Amino acid sequence: MAFFKKVKQKINGKWYPRAVTVGKPVTTDQVADRLSQISTVSRADTFAVLKDLGSVLADYMAQGRTVKLEGVGTFYYTANASGKGADTAEEVSAKQITGVRVRFIPESTRTTGNKIATRSLVSNEVFWEEWGGTTSQPGGTQNNPGGGTPLPGGGPGGHGEAPDPGA
Secondary structure, eight states, X not given: OEEEEEEEOTTTOOEEEEEEOOSSOOXXXXXXHHHXXXXXXXXXXXXXXXXXXXXXXXXXXXXXXXXXXXXXXXXXEEEEEOTTOOSSGGGXXXXXXXXXXXXXXXXXXXXXXXXXXXXXXSOTTOOEEEOOSOOSSTTOOSSSTTOSSOOTTOSTTOSSOOOOTTO
């Protein structure tokens, strides 16, 4: 079951549902355990592969490549530039790059009409329930309902994508 809360957007004053994460983040150990249970690979081997996955992805992306993991999606780098830009192409240089981000596009399948039929990592059987604000563990807050370590992006508004006011 997935949870949402009602959030009023400052930009247009409209209310939207916003996804909320609960509890502590799932660990690499837990993912390794689950993968070993549904495959013929041992927990130790699965854990070792998962631990090295980040550095392997980073190495390929540092070579200018995108990485497409079947059943998961595509990872690639984007660059942030400083300043107001350059007036000519000759003035553009790597010195303008101030940051790098990893972008992720979940894998999807399309129908013959080119509409998205399924998207990897999004269950077809997700059931949404409004978050009641109670905590399952001591120390929870509205942005970290399950307590424990606050999750990335847990500022005002919680987690999830911003709603598309035009939708």
